[in-house]
Structure formats: C-alpha cells, structure tokens
Amino acid sequence: MTSLEEEIKKRGLKVTPQRSKILRRIRENPGSHFSADDIHKYVQIESPNIPPATVYNILKMFVEKGLINSFEINGKAIYEGKVDPHINFMCENCHNIYDYEMGKDLSEIENNVEGKIISTNVTIKGICKSCLKDLETSETSLMH
Numbered sequence: 001m002t003s004l005e006e007e008i009k010k011r012g013l014k015v016t017p018q019r020s021k022i023l024r025r026i027r028e029n030p031g032s033h034f035s036a037d038d039i040h041k042y043v044q045i046e047s048p049n050i051p052p053a054t055v056y057n058i059l060k061m062f063v064e065k066g067l068i069n070s071f072e073i074n075g076k077a078i079y080e081g082k083v084d085p086h087i088n089f090m091c092e093n094c095h096n097i098y099d100y101e102m103g104k105d106l107s108e109i110e111n112n113v114e115g116k117i118i119s120t121n122v123t124i125k126g127i128c129k130s131c132l133k134d135l136e137t138s139e140t141s142l143m144h
C-alpha cells in the first residue's frame with residue numbers, strides 16, 4: 001500500500017484503484033488545479049465507462065476528509081492537492097491558476113475575530129505575467 005492509500009484508509013475510507021488513482025493525480029501535482037472534468041477525462045483513459053458522477057462523488061469525499069482542497073471560481077469547482085491556506089490567483093486571459101503564500105499571519109486574523117479559522121478560500125483574478133507581456137506586445141504592434 002502506498003502512503004497515499006494509507007491516507008485514504010486513515011480517513012476511514014475504503015481504498016479502490018479509482019480512488020487512489022484520483023488522489024495520486026491531484027496530490028502528486030501540487031501546483032496544478034483541476035476541474036472535475038479534467039479528472040474524469042484522466043480516469044477515463046483506463047476506465048472509459050466511469051460515469052462523471054462517480055468521479056464527482058470521490059472528489060467531494062476527498063474534500064470533506066481534507067485530502068484535497070477545492071474552491072469555486074467563475075462558477076466552476078476547482079480541485080487541488082495543496083491543502084495549506086494559500087491564495088489562488090487566476091489569470092482572466094489564459095485561465096491558469098497560480099498558488100501564492102498568504103502574506104498575513106492567520107493567527108492574527110483569529111486574534112482579531114477572537115475565533116478559529118477552519119478553512120480559507122482566497123481567490124484573486126488578474127492577468128498573469130506572460131499574458132501581460134503578450135498584451136503589451138500586441139498593443140505596440142497595433143501602434144505601428
């Protein structure tokens with residue numbers, strides 16, 4: 001049993017080949033952000049008949065058990081292996097999502113509200129570095 005499969009078991013879930021495959025895909029690409037559709041397509045390579053609902057339920061279960069993180073952006077659920085609090089920056093042009101560390105000490109927020117943080121969901125929309133460059137180049141070429 002791999003360490004990821006042990007994590008599934010430790011959360012009180014049954015280990016199945018599909019579950020470990022999905023968890024491996026997400027957790028072994030910590031900088032990547034997937035839609036349910038991305039994961040469904042990936043699992044379909046080996047299990048062409050798997051219904052999207054099965055994949056969706058596995059993802060939901062993993063999120064509930066804290067094995068993966070999910071957040072919503074533009075009405076779409078995104079899944080990722082990075083479970084520590086961080087900021088997700090999404091480029092409005094290429095739709096890539098980049099992870100950034102939170103600058104603020106979270107215990108400071110807890111002290112301010114005199115409560116406890118359970119989960120965080122911070123998303124920022126913008127234009128990424130390479131798209132900015134492309135936009136600048138196309139603007140300058142328009143001027144000629």
Ligand SMILES: [Zn+2]
Pocket residue numbers: 091092093094095096127128129130131132
């Ligand atoms: Zn971009």
Ligand SMILES: [Zn+2]
Pocket residue numbers: 033080082086087088097098099
């Ligand atoms: Zn992220």
